[in-house]
Every structure is written in structure tokens, then in C-alpha cells.
């Protein structure tokens with residue numbers, strides 16, 4: 001039996017016996033997921049119930065069988081690090097804080113070839129990364145709401161050389177890559193215009209499954225701000241977006257320049273302008289892949305990112321090759337945390353209470 005198939009079977013078996021032994025409900029992770037299990041997980045259950053051999057002639061099955069195959073041959077390690085990429089302008093030429101459209105496209109190709117797949121940040125935060133076995137997650141983030149990230153061509157669609165246009169075309173050509181990203185916006189310069197003039201782009205992003213994050217109204221150095229000004233920069237931006245998008249709540253913050261306010265707690269929660277805010281995660285500027293959510297090293301309030309650029313991407317792809325234990329590799333089952341037994345020391349202390357674990 002291929003390793004990936006064994007992994008899925010064992011995970012389900014462990015979950016069931018643990019629930020029976022404890023007389024408890026389903027694992028927290030499953031319970032927290034409305035509508036769980038989704039179609040793919042249900043298909044897996046059916047596949048397992050079928051003895052793991054052959055494919056039942058059920059209409060819900062076709063997508064599940066290829067998804068069970070380990071596309072890279074890498075064994076699962078859901079205690080490895082997660083790559084969160086940090087982009088700014090997508091424009092020519094290559095420069096600091098600027099990736100060319102061709103360079104960005106090349107990043108997608110390299111990541112895809114190396115077995116990475118795009119996931120939403122919210123799935124990382126919830127520790128429900130839903131990828132095929134053997135693949136690794138990458139989160140794309142875009143700071144500063146530059147016009148080069150999203151503008152519309154004459155046909156009303158994202159321009160082919162915009163960040164969104166490039167990602168959409170790549171996903172159309174590689175449907176298994178995924179199409180996700182977080183846009184950390186600054187309201188006062190929102191895609192090249194004052195915020196109120198650009199809400200169509202915010203609407204477009206949300207309607208197409210992208211996430212929005214807070215990057216302050218005006219991109220100040222928060223370490224120099226007063227408590228009142230910090231809360232206004234964060235809270236007022238939160239309020240504007242809520243108002244523009246019918247209550248949309250930005251869940252995460254990217255710190256301008258990576259600088260914290262003097263009172264660090266004000267980056268997490270506060271109330272300023274017309275709006276209160278409380279963030280689930282705070283993203284840094286740089287400088288390494290992030291610890292996996294099930295590890296003790298994971299801290300969503302200090303999430304590191306990797307700066308976009310040819311050399312840095314090359315560095316980190318080589319680093320993952322040289323340190324395979326550091327690479328997050330999916331087992332194909334978002335309801336289970338699978339990892340080599342030798343890495344169990346990385347688990348956060350309450351991991352067994354929060355998730356279904358499977359070591360091998």
C-alpha cells in the first residue's frame with residue numbers, strides 16, 4: 001500500500017478510536033469546520049469504506065482518486081515550515097520591493113515544479129491546509145495595494161500583467177496550483193487612488209476568493225506613533241473596509257516596515273477612528289518560512305514571511321531541499337496532522353487535544 005494511502009486510513013482509524021475511548025465528540029478541528037466533511041473528505045471516507053481498493057461508482061468520487069496519489073513522492077510532514085511569500089509592486093524592471101511580471105510568473109512556475117501549491121492564509125491559521133499528499137503550501141501576500149497588483153483592462157478583466165491577472169492565467173493553465181492571495185491594503189492609496197474610489201477592486205478581490213488584510217490607512221512607521229494614532233490607523237481602515245464591503249472583517253495585519261507600535265498590544269487589538277479591531281495574525285517583513293500551526297514554535301502574532309525575489313526564492317527552495325524535515329508536506333487529509341515520529345518534539349503541548357495526530 002502506498003504510504004499516502006496508509007496515512008489516510010490510519011488517520012481516520014485513530015480519530016474514530018480516540019473519540020470512542022474518550023466518549024468525546026469529533027476532534028476540535030473537524031467540529032470547527034462548518035459542513036465538514038467536505039466533498040473530498042467524504043469521498044475519502046467512501047474510498048476507505050470500500051476497502052481502499054477500486055473506486056465506487058459514486059458520482060462524488062472522480063476527483064478523489066487522483067487526489068490520493070502522492071504527486072511528489074515526499075512523505076507527509078505537517079510539522080514543517082510554511083512558505084509565506086511577500087510581494088510589493090509587480091512591475092518592470094526588477095528592483096528592491098518590485099518583482100517584474102515575468103519574474104512573478106517565473107516564481108509561480110518554479111514553486112509549482114517544486115511541489116508547492118497555493119493555499120489561503122485563513123486555512124493556515126485554522127490548521128486546515130487542504131492539499132494533495134506530497135505537496136507543500138505557499139501563501140502569496142501583496143503589500144501596499146499598488147496599482148500593479150490589480151488594474152482592469154479594457155474588457156473589464158484584471159490586466160494580464162497585473163498580479164491578479166498573472167495568477168489567474170497560471171491557475172487556468174495549472175488548475176491544481178490553486179488561486180489564493182492576501183492583499184494588505186493601505187486605504188489612502190488604494191490601487192493608485194483614494195480608498196473610496198477603488199472599492200470596486202476590493203469587491204472584485206473578495207468576490208474572487210482573495211483575502212484582504214490591514215496595512216494601515218497611510219503606511220506610517222507605527223513605532224513612532226502615539227497610542228491614539230496607531231489605533232486610528234488600524235481601526236479606521238478596518239471601518240472603511242467594513243463599510244465598503246458590507247461588514248467584511250479583515251482578520252490579519254501586516255506591519256508597515258515590519259515595525260511594531262511601542263505598545264505592542266495595540267497591533268493586536270484596539271479601537272480607533274470609527275472602528276475596533278482584533279487580529280488573528282500579524283505578519284512581519286521577512287525573513288524565513290513560518291513554523292507549522294501545530295508546532296510549539298508557531299505564533300500567529302509574529303508570522304514571518306519570505307521576500308519575493310529571484311535570489312531569495314532560490315535560496316529557500318535550496319534550503320528546503322537541504323533540510324527536508326523543515327518542509328511542510330501534506331498528507332492529503334486536512335483533518336489530521338501527520339508527521340515522522342522523530343519530529344514529535346515539535347508539537348505544541350495541547351496538539352493532541354486540538355487535532356487528530358498521526359506519527360509514523
Ligand SMILES: [Zn+2]
Nearest residue numbers: 143144256257
Ligand atoms: Zn508596506
